[in-house]
Amino acid sequence: MNKDKLHSGKVDGMLLYAKTDEDITPNGSMKLADGNTIYFRTLDLNVPFAEIEKQLETFVSYSNY
Numbered sequence: 001m002n003k004d005k006l007h008s009g010k011v012d013g014m015l016l017y018a019k020t021d022e023d024i025t026p027n028g029s030m031k032l033a034d035g036n037t038i039y040f041r042t043l044d045l046n047v048p049f050a051e052i053e054k055q056l057e058t059f060v061s062y063s064n065y
Helices: 049-059
Strands: 013-018 028-031 037-043
Parallel strands (some): 013 037
Antiparallel strands (some): 028 037
């Protein structure tokens, strides 16, 4: 996701947080002044691995943003 294939200096990144029992869960994005975007997502690790895999697949799909 963050490979600069065109050597333009633009890269994106993602922060993953483990889900807790807190009411607030980080899910969103922030566009920086230089044009790069940082995404932040909460990952529920208290589910079977197949569900974790589905969560991760949706995180890396830019069509979801």
